[in-house]
Structures are given as C-alpha cells and as structure tokens.
Amino acid sequence: MSQKTPRNFFKPLAIGAPEPMRDLPVKIERMIHFVPPHLDKVRAKVPDMAPKVDVILANLEDAIPADAKDAARAGAIEMANMYDWQGKGTGFWSRVNPLNSPWFQDDVSELVLKAGHQLDVIMLPKVEGPWDIHFADQYVAQLEAKAGLTRPILFHAILETAQGMSLVEEIALASPRMQGISLGPADLAADRKMKTTRVGGGHPFYRVLEDPHADGSERASVQQDLWHYTIARMVDACRMAGINAFYGPFGDISDLDACEQQFRNAFLLGCAGAWSLHPNQIDIAKRVFSPDPDEVKFARRILEAMPDGTGVAMLDGKMQDDATWKQAKVIADLADLVAAKDPDLAAAYNN
Numbered sequence: 001m002s003q004k005t006p007r008n009f010f011k012p013l014a015i016g017a018p019e020p021m022r023d024l025p026v027k028i029e030r031m032i033h034f035v036p037p038h039l040d041k042v043r044a045k046v047p048d049m050a051p052k053v054d055v056i057l058a059n060l061e062d063a064i065p066a067d068a069k070d071a072a073r074a075g076a077i078e079m080a081n082m083y084d085w086q087g088k089g090t091g092f093w094s095r096v097n098p099l100n101s102p103w104f105q106d107d108v109s110e111l112v113l114k115a116g117h118q119l120d121v122i123m124l125p126k127v128e129g130p131w132d133i134h135f136a137d138q139y140v141a142q143l144e145a146k147a148g149l150t151r152p153i154l155f156h157a158i159l160e161t162a163q164g165m166s167l168v169e170e171i172a173l174a175s176p177r178m179q180g181i182s183l184g185p186a187d188l189a190a191d192r193k194m195k196t197t198r199v200g201g202g203h204p205f206y207r208v209l210e211d212p213h214a215d216g217s218e219r220a221s222v223q224q225d226l227w228h229y230t231i232a233r234m235v236d237a238c239r240m241a242g243i244n245a246f247y248g249p250f251g252d253i254s255d256l257d258a259c260e261q262q263f264r265n266a267f268l269l270g271c272a273g274a275w276s277l278h279p280n281q282i283d284i285a286k287r288v289f290s291p292d293p294d295e296v297k298f299a300r301r302i303l304e305a306m307p308d309g310t311g312v313a314m315l316d317g318k319m320q321d322d323a324t325w326k327q328a329k330v331i332a333d334l335a336d337l338v339a340a341k342d343p344d345l346a347a348a349y350n351n
C-alpha cells in the first residue's frame, strides 16, 4: 500500500505537533505579493502594504542572490514580527529554497522555530512528486512540536518540472497540509525545453493561422495561450483534492494589459489568485480575482429564482437549472468573501 489509511491520514506526524486541518481556512487569496526580504527598503514597506493585500510572501528562493540567502531568511523572520498577521487576517507566507539546496533545512527550521506562530503557508518550489511533500511534512511536524505550535503550517507547491506536472494529482493529495498549487511557468518552460525566455504569458510565435483564402488575401492569425493545458490540468488536480490553484507570476511588469488578460483567463478557468511581483500588479489581481459586480447580480438572481437549488427557471431568455445554480453559488460565495474584506466592492455588489 503506498497511501496512508484514511484514519492515519489526519494524525499528527510528530508527538506534540498540532492536529492537521480537515478543512482549509476560508480565506480570500487573490494575490500572493512577493517581497525580497533581504532589501531593507522594501521590507520596511511591509506594515503599510499588509492591509492592502491578501497575502504577503517573503521570498527566499530564486531572485535572491546566493550571498543574500542568510539575510533574506533573517528578513523573513523580521517580517513575521512586523505585523499582526494572524490577528488582522492578511496571510503571511514564505517561499523556501528547494529540498535539494544547501538552504532548505535552515530556511524551514528557522521559519518554523522563530516565526511559526505567524506563518500560514510554506511555499515549496520545484516539487517533483509526493515524496517531496512527505519529507517536508514530517520535518515540519517535528519543528512544530519543538516550537509548541497549536496551528499547523500549510504547504503550497509550485509546478516547475515535467515530472511534477505529470504527478500533479498525487502532489495535490499528498498531505492534509496542502493548501494549493501555483504554476511556475519559467522553470517549467526550461524543464520542458520550451523555446521561450519569458515568465508566463503568451508568445508571438504560438498562434493559429486561418485557412488560405481563394483570392490569396492575408490570412488572420491569432496568438494562442501557451499555458492553457497546464493551468486546466492543475485546476482539476487541485479541485479534486479540495485545494486551490493559482496562476503564479507574470514577469513582464511593464505590460499591465497582458498581465490582466492572463490573470483573467486563469480566474475563469478556476484559479483563486495569482502572484504579484511588483506593486503595479496588486490592483490587477484584486480586480480580476474579485467577481464582476454584474455577474454577482445575475448569480444572485439565479439563487433567488431557485431557492432550493432544483427545478428550472428562465432569466433573460437563459435556462437555469441545478447546475447553473451551483455556478451562481460559486460566484455569490466568492463575492461575500470579497465584500467582507473590501468595502468598495461590498458597495458595488450590494447596490
């Protein structure tokens, strides 16, 4: 048997570690805002930024130079204590270095022992299979016990290799700590030998060409989405496991329109949020991953037209039944969650 029995799945992995969660906390996670914690100037902005975002993440992995790894780790621990994350409801996460790096052990042990009471989620990069989650799960349980934590720290995996992608369902199901999965388009592109130099987004050469015209006139050609298959598969794996899928980063921080379109496609396909690498991506994620007020109004009309969720109703010429009721419930529930955090959107949803 390669899987734990149902009864054992939810047992703590170390004596004194907190009970694993059976249900994820219901939280709004439209943007995971990345902060380079070794930079004093950026770290100092954290208390001001924290109330304006859903999640702040202290990044210890790629984009942090090798000679700044220790400073980044110390900065992350300082960030944990710069704000009342647990009391004020903004998520505090950290992306640690990969399991095969010289930094993983110190990253995880220092974060859990010195900042575990504030840390919601550890983001694990370059996850190859369920064995990576199992190793980190056991290690974190031992540290939680040592730190005397009463709330378990959750895991978020990044899909960055062909093997990880092939085993995405097993990764999603590997532990009750699993909170979600993000697409890692840059590393994944390299590992797959895709011929790109971008961090997410489309590519001008990846297109579909219209059939030839009889008169030889110019054929329409439309750029396609390189990431459609990957995101759709990730969403299915996550929702099958009862966890959330996230777009990941959009690296061209100067192309706000393309960022918005890519985030919107991910939202429509089922993603809960995306990463923001720069302050100018925060409002994009907020706008895109909050349902549109007109869609919310229509969803609420569906719920009102079918109070017990069964039968059939006609609204504006469109047939509604149990299945559209469920779609409406997804949008209305998300709107309620957003409204509880965002007074402007609450007003837009309720007028």
Ligand SMILES: CC(=O)SCCNC(=O)CCNC(=O)[C@H](O)C(C)(C)COP(=O)(O)OP(=O)(O)OC[C@H]1O[C@@H](n2cnc3c(N)ncnc32)[C@H](O)[C@@H]1OP(=O)(O)O
Residues within 6 Å of the ligand: 033, 034, 035, 036, 041, 042, 045, 059, 062, 063, 186, 187, 199, 249, 253, 276, 277, 278, 279
């Ligand atoms: C493939 C992957 O793994 S993606 C994840 C790894 N990458 C990251 O985490 C990158 C995070 N982002 C960054 O480091 C930066 O945004 C960069 C390097 C990309 C661009 O930074 P800059 O060149 O400073 O951008 P810019 O000049 O537009 O910044 C404007 C202001 O926003 C601040 N800023 C930029 N990025 C951030 C951020 N992520 N969080 C908070 N503040 C930020 C800058 O410090 C600057 O502040 P100032 O006006 O007080 O001087």
Ligand SMILES: CC(=O)C(=O)O
Residues within 6 Å of the ligand: 062, 125, 158, 160, 183, 184, 185, 186, 187, 188, 199, 248, 249
């Ligand atoms: C997100 C990330 O780490 C990547 O795209 O490689």
Ligand SMILES: [Mg+2]
Residues within 6 Å of the ligand: 062, 125, 160, 184, 186, 187
């Ligand atoms: Mg990466």
